[in-house]
Each structure stands twice: as C-alpha cells, then as structure tokens.
Amino acid sequence: MNDASHVSPVPSMRASLGAVLDPESIAIIGASRDPTKRGYQAIKTLLASGFAGRLFAVNPAGGEILGVPVVTSVEELPCAPDLAFVCTPAAAVPHVLEACARRGIHGAVISAVGFRESGEEGSDLERRILEIVHRTGLRLVGPNTAGVLNAASGLNLVGVPDVPAGHLALFSQSGNVGLEVLRECIRDALGISLYVGVGNESDIAFHEYLEYASTDGHTRVALMYVEGFRDGQRFIDVARGLSKQLPIVLLKGGRSPRGVASARSHTGAIAGSYPVLRAALRQSGIIEVQRSHELVPVGFTLVNQPVMQAGSGAVILSDGGGHGTLAADALAELGVELAELGPATARRLKDLLGRAASVSNPIDVAGAADRDPAVLARALEILAPDPNVGGVLIVGLFGGYAIRFAPELASSESRAAEEMSSIMAAAGKPLVVHSLYAGGPSEPLALLRRHGVPVVTALEIGARCLRATYTRGRFLQRRPLPPAPLEPRRTEPPAITAARREGRSTLMEIEVRELLAEQGVPVVPAIFAKTADQTAQAAAQLAQPVVLKIVSPTLSHKTEAGGVALDIEGEDQARQAFNQILEAAAHYAVARGVAPDLRGVLVSPMLPLPLVELIVGVKRDQQYGPVLTVGAGGIAVEVLQDATHRRLPVNRDDVAEMLEEIQLAPLIAGFRGRPGADRQALVHAILGWLPAPSRIPKSKKSRPIPSLPIPTAWWWWMRAPSSTTSATPRDGPARSHATRPTVERSSRPERLAAPTARILPKRPAQRLNNGSERSRQPRGWPIWPEERPCRTR
Numbered sequence: 077m078n079d080a081s082h083v084s085p086v087p088s089m090r091a092s093l094g095a096v097l098d099p100e101s102i103a104i105i106g107a108s109r110d111p112t113k114r115g116y117q118a119i120k121t122l123l124a125s126g127f128a129g130r131l132f133a134v135n136p137a138g139g140e141i142l143g144v145p146v147v148t149s150v151e152e153l154p155c156a157p158d159l160a161f162v163c164t165p166a167a168a169v170p171h172v173l174e175a176c177a178r179r180g181i182h183g184a185v186i187s188a189v190g191f192r193e194s195g196e197e198g199s200d201l202e203r204r205i206l207e208i209v210h211r212t213g214l215r216l217v218g219p220n221t222a223g224v225l226n227a228a229s230g231l232n233l234v235g236v237p238d239v240p241a242g243h244l245a246l247f248s249q250s251g252n253v254g255l256e257v258l259r260e261c262i263r264d265a266l267g268i269s270l271y272v273g274v275g276n277e278s279d280i281a282f283h284e285y286l287e288y289a290s291t292d293g294h295t296r297v298a299l300m301y302v303e304g305f306r307d308g309q310r311f312i313d314v315a316r317g318l319s320k321q322l323p324i325v326l327l328k329g330g331r332s333p334r335g336v337a338s339a340r341s342h343t344g345a346i347a348g349s350y351p352v353l354r355a356a357l358r359q360s361g362i363i364e365v366q367r368s369h370e371l372v373p374v375g376f377t378l379v380n381q382p383v384m385q386a387g388s389g390a391v392i393l394s395d396g397g398g399h400g401t402l403a404a405d406a407l408a409e410l411g412v413e414l415a416e417l418g419p420a421t422a423r424r425l426k427d428l429l430g431r432a433a434s435v436s437n438p439i440d441v442a443g444a445a446d447r448d449p450a451v452l453a454r455a456l457e458i459l460a461p462d463p464n465v466g467g468v469l470i471v472g473l474f475g476g477y478a479i480r481f482a483p484e485l486a487s488s489e490s491r492a493a494e495e496m497s498s499i500m501a502a503a504g505k506p507l508v509v510h511s512l513y514a515g516g517p518s519e520p521l522a523l524l525r526r527h528g529v530p531v532v533t534a535l536e537i538g539a540r541c542l543r544a545t546y547t548r549g550r551f552l553q554r555r556p557l558p559p560a561p562l563e564p565r566r567t568e569p570p571a572i573t574a575a576r577r578e579g580r581s582t583l584m585e586i587e588v589r590e591l592l593a594e595q596g597v598p599v600v601p602a603i604f605a606k607t608a609d610q611t612a613q614a615a616a617q618l619a620q621p622v623v624l625k626i627v628s629p630t631l632s633h634k635t636e637a638g639g640v641a642l643d644i645e646g647e648d649q650a651r652q653a654f655n656q657i658l659e660a661a662a663h664y665a666v667a668r669g670v671a672p673d674l675r676g677v678l679v680s681p682m683l684p685l686p687l688v689e690l691i692v693g694v695k696r697d698q699q700y701g702p703v704l705t706v707g708a709g710g711i712a713v714e715v716l717q718d719a720t721h722r723r724l725p726v727n728r729d730d731v732a733e734m735l736e737e738i739q740l741a742p743l744i745a746g747f748r749g750r751p752g753a754d755r756q757a758l759v760h761a762i763l764g765w766l767p768a769p770s771r772i773p774k775s776k777k778s779r780p781i782p783s784l785p786i787p788t789a790w791w792w793w794m795r796a797p798s799s800t801t802s803a804t805p806r807d808g809p810a811r812s813h814a815t816r817p818t819v820e821r822s823s824r825p826e827r828l829a830a831p832t833a834r835i836l837p838k839r840p841a842q843r844l845n846n847g848s849e850r851s852r853q854p855r856g857w858p859i860w861p862e863e864r865p866c867r868t869r
Contacts, residue, residue, distance in 0.1 A: 093215065093287075095158040096159055096183035096185075097226055097288055099183075102159045102233075103133070103159070104132070104133045105162050106134070107119060107135045108141070113163065118233055119131070121232045121234070125230040125237070126230040127231055129158075130157070133146040134147055134153070136148050156181055156182075159183050159185065160172075160184040161184075161185045161187070162176075162185065163188075164188065165188055166189065169186055172184075176214060177212035181214070184215070184216055185218060185224055187218065187219070188218075189220045191205075191220060202219070205219070215279060217273070217279075221251075221272075221273035225268065226270055228269065234273070236255065238262055239268050240265055241267050241268065242266060242269060243294060243295060243379050244299055245271070245295040245299065246268065246271045246272070246298075246299045246301075247272050247285045247289075247298065253301045254271060254301070256368055257299065258271065260369070269296075270288075270292065270294070281305070281306050281311070282302065282305060282306075283310050283313075287318070290318050296322075297325060297379050299327075299375045300326040302326060308356075312356045312357075312360055312701075312723060315362055319361035320361065323378040324363065325362070325374050325378065325544070326357060326363070327370070327371055330350070349697055352700050352703050352723070354721075356723040363547060373530050373540070374540055376528075377508065377542075381467075382505060382506055382545070383549035384506060385466055385549055385553075388415060388463065388466025388467075390407055390414055390542055391438075392407070392414070392439065392469050393452065393468055394440050394470075394471045395441050395444075395445045395446070399472050400439070403535050407539045412543045412546045415462070415466065416437070418463075418464060422436075425439065425458055428454055429442065429455070430442065430444060445477065446473075446480075447481075449474065449477045449489040450495070452474060453495035456468065456499045466549070467506040467546070468506075468507050470496075471535060472510070473512055475493075475511045475514065476511060490519055490520050493520040493527075497523075508541045509531045515533050556727075569590070571590050571591055582632060584627055584675075600681060601680065602679060602680040603680075605654070608651040612654075614650070615647055615679060618679065618681055623640065623641065623642050623643075623681075623682055624644055624654060624678070624679055627675045627676050627678055628661065628672075628675060629673055629675075630665060630671055630673045631661055631664070637660065638656075638657055638660025638664060641653040642682065654677055657677065658674055687751075688740045688744060692705070700723055702724040704721065704731075704762075706738065708740050720737040724766070728763065732755065732759050
C-alpha cells in the first residue's frame with residue numbers, strides 16, 4: 077500500500093464522528109458565487125434540504141452568498157463549526173486544514189481530486205494532509221469525495237436534491253455509483269439515512285462508518301461500494317461483530333486485473349485478493365452483490381422482509397412456464413434450494429388452480445390468475461403454513477392484469493396485493509415480486525412497495541433479493557466462532573532460524589516435518605538418509621515398498637528435477653534409486669544455474685492411489701490477515717485453480733462448507749459406487765493441523781519468514797461411510813510401478829504452509845505380484861479418533 081495510507085492515529089486525539097456525519101454547524105471553505113462551483117452548490121443544497129444548524133461561508137472576497145454572510149478567512153469565523161466542507165483546489169488543502177485545526181473545527185470533507193490517485197506528486201500531498209490530521213486530531217472524509225448526506229438532519233453536501241429520509245446507509249468509493257443509488261432511491265421513494273462518499277479513505281475508514289451507522293438510530297441496512305480497503309483486517313473484524321445486528325450489502329469494484337488497475341487510478345485503492353475478500357465477506361455475514369443495480373433492491377429487501385429460516389427452501393409462484401424456469405435457474409445459480417412441498421400443500425394447490433396447473437416447484441398457475449388475480453393470494457395462504465416453505469418469489473404479470481386483460485380486474489388485483497403482503501408478513505416469511513409491469517404505473521405494485529415488498533423488473537434481481545434473505549437466515553443461525561488463533565510463539569523454531577541463516581525463503585520437507593511434529597500433527601514415518609547404504613537400511617527397516625524423495629534447499633520442483641522414485645522394493649533397488657535421483661537432480665540443477673545442494677533423501681512407505689488429492693494451506697494475506705485455503709492438489713494444482721478460502725479463525729462449519737464448495741466435492745462424497753471419504757475425519761484433521769502454521773512467529777520487515785512449501789503430500793487415511801459395502805473396486809486400487817520420479821507441489825511462495833492431502837477409502841487392499849492381498853495400512857502408525865489417521869508424506 078502507498079505510504080500515504082498511513083499510521084493509525086492516537087484514539088484519544090480523535091474527534092467523534094458525530095461532529096462529521098451529524099454536525100450542528102458547517103463552514104463552506106471556498107464558497108463561490110459561481111453556480112457551477114461546489115462552493116455555491118453546497119450552500120444552495122443545504123438551504124434547500126432544510127439544514128437546521130448554523131451555516132458559514134469563507135471566501136477572501138467576503139460579502140454574502142444566497143443570504144449567507146461570507147467571512148474572509150477561517151480565523152474570522154465567529155465560532156468553531158463542527159465541520160468544514162473544503163472546496164478549494166488540492167494544493168491549498170494543507171493550508172486550509174492547518175487553519176481549521178487552529179480554529180478548533182472537528183472535521184473536514186475534502187472534495188478536491190489530485191491526491192494519491194493521481195501519482196507520486198499527489199501522494200506527497202496526501203501525506204502532508206495526513207500528517208496534519210494525525211498531529212491535530214482533525215477527522216477527514218476523502219479526499220476525492222462526492223460529499224456527505226444525512227437525510228434526517230438536512231445535511232447535504234452531495235448536491236443531489238430531494239433525497240427521501242429512510243433506513244438505508246450508503247458508503248461508496250465512487251461518486252457516480254453513489255449518484256446512481258441515490259437517484260434510484262429518489263425514483264422509487266426509498267429512503268436514505270446516511271451517504272458518505274468515502275473517496276480515498278485516507279483518514280476515516282470504512283469500518284468506522286459502519287460503527288457509526290450501527291448506532292445512529294436510523295440505519296437498518298448498510299450498502300457499500302468498495303474498490304479497496306485501507307485496513308482490510310480491521311474492516312472484516314468490525315463487520316463480523318456488527319453484521320448480526322446490521323445487515324451489510326457490498327459491491328466490490330476491482331474483481332478483475334483490469335478492474336484492479338482502474339481502482340488504483342480512480343481512488344488509489346489497493347484492491348487486494350478478491351477470492352480471499354469474497355470468502356471473508358461470506359464468513360462475516362456480508363451479502364455480496366455483483367452489479368450496482370442490485371444494491372438498492374437487496375437493501376430494501378433486508379430492511380423490510382424477514383429472513384428465510386435454515387432448513388427451508390424457496391418457492392417460485394409463476395403465471396408462465398418460461399419465467400418459472402428462468403427463476404429456478406437463477407436461484408440455483410445463487411445456491412438457493414427450492415422447497416419440497418408437502419403432499420397436503422400440493423393437493424390443496426391443485427384443487428385451487430385446476431388440472432392444467434403444475435404444482436411442483438416452480439408452481440405454474442397456468443392462466444388461473446388471468447381471470448382472477450386473487451388466486452395468487454389464495455395460493456400464498458396455502459404455501460405460507462408449509463414448514464418447508466421459507467420464502468416465495470412471484471414472477472410474471474402481477475400488477476399488470478388489469479392493463480393486460482381487463483380494467484375490471486384492477487380492484488381485485490389491488491385487494492390481492494394487500495392480502496399477499498399481509499399473509500406473508502403474518503407467516504414471518506419473505507416475499508419478493510417480479511413483474512413485467514414494475515417499470516410503469518401500477519397501483520397494486522405501489523401497494524406492495526408501501527407494505528415493504530420488493531418489486532423488481534428483472535428476474536435475476538428478484539432471485540438476488542430472495543437469496544439475501546436465504547443467506548442471512550443461515551448466517552444468523554450459525555454457531556459462534558472459536559477463540560482467535562494461537563498467539564505466535566515467542567521463540568523462533570530452529571528450522572526457520574536455519575533457513576534465515578542460509579538466506580533461504582522456503583523450508584525443506586524435513587524441516588516442515590519438525591514443525592508439524594512439534595504441534596502434534598501425525599506424519600507418515602520417514603527416514604532421512606545421506607548415503608546409498610543408509611537408504612538401503614531404511615528400506616529394509618520399513619519392510620514394504622517405499623518412495624525416495626530428494627532433500628535439497630535449492631530444488632522445489634522434484635518432478636522436473638528427477639528427485640522422486642516410487643515403488644522401490646528391497647535394498648538393491650533402494651541403493652540404485654538413491655544414486656539415480658541424486659545424479660538426475662545434480663544435472664537438473666547445473667543445467668539451470670542452481671547450486672546442486674543435495675543433502676540426501678527421505679525414505680517413506682508407499683501408499684495406495686487416493687480418491688482425490690487436496691491442498692491445504694495457510695498464508696498471511698497483506699490485506700486480510702491469516703487465510704486458510706483448501707482445494708484440489710497434486711501436480712496440477714496451478715492448472716486446476718480449484719480452491720476456496722476462509723479467513724482465520726474458522727470452525728467446523730467453515731471447513732465443512734469449504735469441502736462442499738470445491739469442484740472435487742462429488743469425488744469426496746463418492747461416485748459410481750466408489751466409497752466416499754469420511755468428511756468429519758477430514759474436517760477434524762484440517763482443524764488439528766491449523767495450529768502448526770499459526771504458531772510461527774511474525775517477522776520484522778527486514779527478516780521475512782520463509783514460506784513452508786511441503787513438496788510432498790499430506791495424507792489422510794479416510795474411512796468410507798458405513799453404508800459402503802466395498803471399499804475399493806473389485807480389482808483393488810491401481811498402483812504405479814514407474815521408477816521415474818513424481819512430485820506433489822504444495823504451494824506458491826507466499827504460503828506459510830500448504831500440504832497436499834490425498835483422501836483414501838477405508839483401508840484398501842494392495843494386490844501383490846503373487847496374487848495375495850494385504851492391508852496397506854502400516855503397523856504402528858498413530859491413529860486419529862475412530863481409527864482415522866492423518867499423515868504427512
């Protein structure tokens with residue numbers, strides 16, 4: 077992050093945000109008589125909005141603007157206003173802020189552009205104003221802000237007139253996105269409690285605005301447009317604590333490489349890792365939307381509608397098959413389950429709607445509402461009591477039957493609107509209505525809106541609104557998170573000390589094993605051998621087929637280096653394999669200009685082919701802190717890009733969800749008669765492993781902590797579900813007898829630790845060359861509870 081993004085100020089020096097967001101007096105610095113200037117527009121809008129506090133204007137020319145007396149300098153103000161709206165060019169801002177601080181003004185809103193978003197010169201200017209802010213305790217909105225609006229108090233420094241007061245707060249890093257949302261609220265008569273153009277977020281941060289909104293007495297839902305956070309960790313921590321009481325809806329700008337570059341040039345924002353942020357938002361209960369026109373409908377839904385209860389599903393009530401099908405697709409794509417209607421519910425619907433209707437979900441009324449729109453209300457009366465029904469999305473023509481078919485239907489349609497809203501409100505279940513007529517005048521639709529029912533023109537937005545109630549309902553019923561991760565250890569592990577001393581940025585597998593064993597993580601037995609004879613002795617000691625892996629601090633990709641030999645049996649093969657992989661690795665290193673620092677081999681037992689391979693890793697994200705990653709592992713990990721993330725700490729529910737989200741989930745569950753993995757054991761193993769990387773101490777900037785790529789696999793021997801009668805196919809698992817080396821790469825360099833997990837069925841049998849079978853589970857290995865061992869190979 078740019079240096080202008082700063083050191084946190086001393087809390088005792090900071091003025092209350094109330095003086096900035098709900099001031100009793102305002103000074104317009106840079107006031108103007110030119111109607112095209114912000115200094116004129118601000119005075120005009122404040123007067124028109126009914127701001128009840130004292131208003132001052134500052135301009136060296138003095139005089140009067142729109143009846144407001146103008147003083148020639150900040151020093152001449154008759155009192156110290158709560159807030160200054162600074163309308164001067166960027167170069168004059170430091171001088172103005174110094175004057176404001178001397179006069180005792182609590183906060184300032186800076187509209188000027190030309191700070192860190194504009195390049196190095198602008199960054200220097202922003203550093204200057206931040207030095208003033210930290211030294212004086214002045215609070216700062218912006219710079220590069222569209223302004224601040226508090227509808228209840230008449231504070232309007234945005235310049236948009238006639239914004240209705242209500243319960244939606246909006247914090248936006250884009251003035252145009254903020255304007256779009258405000259105009260949508262004006263058009264649909266939806267009220268705003270608070271709007272802040274966050275701009276560069278140089279001083280007051282997103283999480284501080286959220287904290288204020290949660291206690292302002294007006295805000296029920298916070299809407300956010302974010303390109304990057306000044307302090308992502310702090311935002312997530314605060315949002316997680318607030319989101320149970322304050323629903324938060326967030327639109328992220330900068331999700332693509334081009335978007336990231338645009339965000340940097342727009343507000344100087346550091347966009348950060350979007351996949352990591354997305355996971356953190358989900359953990360924190362923040363509702364993410366993908367488009368700007370989804371913000372207001374979703375926010376309106378969460379203000380006015382109850383949430384769907386866990387264990388229930390959505391119902392689609394349609395007056396046309398096509399719309400019902402598209403709505404089902406939209407909800408499925410958003411991960412919203414459709415409800416299975418009870419038999420009694422289906423029978424009653426059939427009696428109501430007639431033989432032509434489809435009463436499976438989606439429900440198609442098949443023209444019944446064309447003659448009597450009240451049919452939809454009667455259908456809701458049947459659906460609402462069903463415990464499987466969590467919420468309803470009505471799609472089609474409602475609100476336009478009188479327009480489409482006969483004006484005589486108008487009164488019936490309006491009565492139906494009243495009844496529909498009251499039926500679902502009494503049941504405590506959300507209702508969302510999609511209508512082809514939502515964009516025009518319609519009294520039934522206006523009635524629904526007045527009763528807090530969201531009415532939308534696009535099916536996809538309707539699905540997004542219902543999904544918000546579905547997601548929030550599940551979040552509110554989640555178990556609380558466990559305590560924070562273990563504190564970093566006070567002393568540095570010897571392995572990391574050795575790596576630092578040698579100037580290495582990664583650890584060798586033998587060193588990683590030491591760290592894991594220190595945390596009690598069970599690992600597959602391995603013997604370190606420095607010579608061919610020691611390798612042969614190790615193979616004889618293990619008394620089963622083994623794998624040899626090169627140990628070298630300079631070779632991380634063992635496949636390409638020829639550093640792994642599989643299925644080695646007997647002492648002679650072990651000696652031969654030792655010499656072959658050392659020779660191959662040395663040639664590989666020399667050919668690439670790398671020192672052939674070959675320290676020996678690790679000798680480990682061979683294991684059967686797995687059901688799937690998983691990679692499990694932890695890294696410290698620059699923006700969001702420690703992050704757990706679970707995904708498809710093996711040698712194709714970078715190609716598959718199948719991974720999901722969670723910000724630490726996590727609980728069992730988080731890890732279980734991660735296993736459901738990756739594309740390998742069906743393989744973990746079992747397919748085509750193959751056994752699935754014991755998911756509970758896998759969750760248990762991941763949670764048991766997490767303390768190992770979390771106890772690695774944080775380093776100073778001059779001493780980066782080596783990453784911990786484990787260039788081999790972290791194995792779990794999984795029991796198949798109890799319903800599985802056969803753990804393996806009839807012919808047993810395939811085995812590779814190739815002598816050419818293979819590698820399981822664990823991570824990119826920034827990871828702290830990333831073992832790859834292979835999930836195995838319950839104790840599969842290995843067919844030997846003589847046709848007999850024996851268990852592949854080595855004797856003497858430590859066992860997890862219920863005989864579920866966790867291994868590191």
